[in-house]
Amino acid sequence: MTLLRRLGxxxxxxxxxxxxRELGRVIRxxxxxxxxxxxxLREQITAITNKAEAFxxxxxxxxxxxxxxxxxxxxxxxxxxxxxxxxANCAIYSTALDITDAANxxxxxxxxxxxxDLATIxxxxxxxxxxxxxxxxxxxxxxxxxxxxLDLEPRALFPGGPAA
Numbered sequence: 001m002t003l004l005r006r007l008g009x010x011x012x013x014x015x016x017x018x019x020x021r022e023l024g025r026v027i028r029x030x031x032x033x034x035x036x037x038x039x040x041l042r043e044q045i046t047a048i049t050n051k052a053e054a055f056x057x058x059x060x061x062x063x064x065x066x067x068x069x070x071x072x073x074x075x076x077x078x079x080x081x082x083x084x085x086x087x088a089n090c091a092i093y094s095t096a097l098d099i100t101d102a103a104n105x106x107x108x109x110x111x112x113x114x115x116x117d118l119a120t121i122x123x124x125x126x127x128x129x130x131x132x133x134x135x136x137x138x139x140x141x142x143x144x145x146x147x148x149x150l151d152l153e154p155r156a157l158f159p160g161g162p163a164a
Contacts, residue, residue, distance in 0.1 A: 054122070054124055055088065055092075055124070057124075058088055058091075058092070058124040058126070059084055059085055059087075059088035061126055061131075062084065062087055062088050062091065062129070062131065063084045064131060064132065069081075091129060092123045092124065095123040095124075095125050095128070096123045097146045097148065099118075099121055099123065100148065100149075100150050103118060103150055104150065118150070
């Protein structure tokens, strides 16, 4: 507990605090130098950032009423944010299931399905969702469990090529 007290004190005289602050600065500098010198790291960070921004944009689009939360109660605000993220995740899951079913159907019909092509399909599709339309809740359990596995034979990806 004394270590936490020492680290919580932002005193310039605290040697432990100053040592950790300088260590943090060194780590930040090394990370920035790696970012500047390694194009692969920049591409990876950019791709991850774009995915996070795409999710937030999608969840903002789903939120009825825009970003305005009409209450000052922090508990209510947290509930609204969590509900919005839950709705976004449910919509993404449903879209991913639809994409998986379509890819499995194409592979079953003998059409080649390329993993690189599947990787470019985004689950953030908005034109199939009626945000302000009629909402009908069917609370009965589904007849079968959804297909979440993409069943592609090695030859279904690239017909005529060697099996991987």
